[in-house]
Amino acid sequence: MRVVGDFYAYLWPGVTMAEMQEYGNNSNTYLVANALPGNKHVLVDPGMVTNETKRNCLDRLVAGIQSDGLKIEDTGLIINTHAHPDHYGASEEIKRQSGAQVAISAGDDDFLKLMSGEMAEAIKQMGFDMPELNPDFYLSEGELRLGQDLVATIILTPGHSAGHIGVYWPDAKVFMGGDLIFSGSTGRVDIPGGSAQMLKESIERVALLDIEYIFTGHQYGSPGIIQGRDEVQRNFDIIRRSIFPYL
Amino acid sequence: MSGDGDKIKSALDIAMEKADRLGALSEGEKQRLKEEELEAAGEALAKRYLGGLPLGDVEAEVAGRDEEHRATIIRHLLAGLADTIDITQDGGSDRTLAAIEHFSGDREAVQGIRALFGEYLAAADGASHGNLDAMAEGKRKELESKGISGSAVKPATETSPEWLRVKEGLEAEYQDRLAAIKARWASGSP
Numbered sequence: 001m002r003v004v005g006d007f008y009a010y011l012w013p014g015v016t017m018a019e020m021q022e023y024g025n026n027s028n029t030y031l032v033a034n035a036l037p038g039n040k041h042v043l044v045d046p047g048m049v050t051n052e053t054k055r056n057c058l059d060r061l062v063a064g065i066q067s068d069g070l071k072i073e074d075t076g077l078i079i080n081t082h083a084h085p086d087h088y089g090a091s092e093e094i095k096r097q098s099g100a101q102v103a104i105s106a107g108d109d110d111f112l113k114l115m116s117g118e119m120a121e122a123i124k125q126m127g128f129d130m131p132e133l134n135p136d137f138y139l140s141e142g143e144l145r146l147g148q149d150l151v152a153t154i155i156l157t158p159g160h161s162a163g164h165i166g167v168y169w170p171d172a173k174v175f176m177g178g179d180l181i182f183s184g185s186t187g188r189v190d191i192p193g194g195s196a197q198m199l200k201e202s203i204e205r206v207a208l209l210d211i212e213y214i215f216t217g218h219q220y221g222s223p224g225i226i227q228g229r230d231e232v233q234r235n236f237d238i239i240r241r242s243i244f245p246y247l
Numbered sequence: 248m249s250g251d252g253d254k255i256k257s258a259l260d261i262a263m264e265k266a267d268r269l270g271a272l273s274e275g276e277k278q279r280l281k282e283e284e285l286e287a288a289g290e291a292l293a294k295r296y297l298g299g300l301p302l303g304d305v306e307a308e309v310a311g312r313d314e315e316h317r318a319t320i321i322r323h324l325l326a327g328l329a330d331t332i333d334i335t336q337d338g339g340s341d342r343t344l345a346a347i348e349h350f351s352g353d354r355e356a357v358q359g360i361r362a363l364f365g366e367y368l369a370a371a372d373g374a375s376h377g378n379l380d381a382m383a384e385g386k387r388k389e390l391e392s393k394g395i396s397g398s399a400v401k402p403a404t405e406t407s408p409e410w411l412r413v414k415e416g417l418e419a420e421y422q423d424r425l426a427a428i429k430a431r432w433a434s435g436s437p
Contacts, residue, residue: 137401137402144397
């Protein structure tokens with residue numbers, strides 16, 4: 001689904017309880033079309049290959065991209081906002097199909113290494129898989145230049161995970177926030193690497209940006225895209241008032 | 248519990264049976280069993296020492312064994328201690344090396360291990376500076392050719408297959424050299 005300009009959204013169903021129950025968990029995926037030479041696309045948070053309900057999330061993403069006249073094979077870069085499997089899980093498979101470069105923050109790659117081996121086995125016993133991720137490069141806070149004239153700002157937004165990043169596109173005023181902030185709520189802070197204080201600070205930093213669209217990581221009972229300056233500010237206000245006191 | 252028909256065997260019965268069986272063993276088989284027993288004793292001593300048993304107590308336990316068996320126990324004790332030395336980690340703790348020097352009397356080899364570890368660190372440092380910098384530069388160029396650049400981009404060289412190959416080669420070389428030093432004690436003639 002095209003949202004604005006070359007920005008596309010592939011939202012995982014979950015706005016209603018019935019959808020959440022039927023579809024299970026997976027992240028929203030965002031695509032910036034033709035951002036790289038050779039009309040290659042940038043994909044942010046590809047989601048999982050399959051999720052806990054045995055749904056093929058990647059097939060659904062591929063079909064969604066296709067319905068917009070684009071192809072997953074034309075992915076040139078995959079950016080992972082953080083190292084949770086529901087966000088990065090399909091990275092290696094899409095890399096295999098497209099030859100895309102894969103990126104994540106160094107902090108969250110360290111977390112992934114920590115979670116490998118025996119820890120991964122323990123997590124698997126609990127019903128979760130930790131798919132492989134072999135990043136080609138790390139993203140730190142700073143400028144990400146794509147092609148000739150597209151610029152994104154990578155912002156370190158720890159809180160949901162220690163090395164969580166957000167991607168801000170100043171020209172389009174789009175902020176892709178992973179699991180930092182949702183419509184009316186925030187990401188969890190009770191997963192290893194999480195921190196309530198850091199999450200609050202990250203949200204306050206992002207609130208200073210000039211944002212028209214927040215592309216969130218999930219539709220947990222609310223729409224995945226927060227649109228319009230006033231709506232974005234209202235969302236920050238609600239979170240400060242209703243969520244921060246309980247974090 | 249061990250049964251033979253209606254009769255329940257006592258510990259003495261079992262010991263007597265074992266003794267009978269040993270009586271039927273050839274001299275070579277008896278020697279092999281003894282060697283296995285001494286090997287287990289030496290390895291157990293190494294483990295207990297690494298777990299905190301004082302060096303003096305280890306020495307006292309060795310001294311308490313038959314004189315003819317002491318050299319074999321020490322050989323296995325040394326092997327057990329040497330097995331814990333990893334040249335890519337710390338080159339052996341001071342405690343481990345002190346015990347090896349004490350029981351082998353092979354000061355030269357212990358100094359050799361310390362020197363080898365220092366040499367490994369220097370080689371790893373040199374390889375990482377030379378290779379990682381070059382790999383980072385190569386990766387940066389590759390990314391630029393794909394239209395990806397900027398201050399946020401940090402090539403992931405330490406996890407790259409190229410660097411892992413270099414690192415594995417270096418580690419294998421130094422582990423081989425360490426194994427050659429360890430072999431001096433395994434033969435029992437340092």
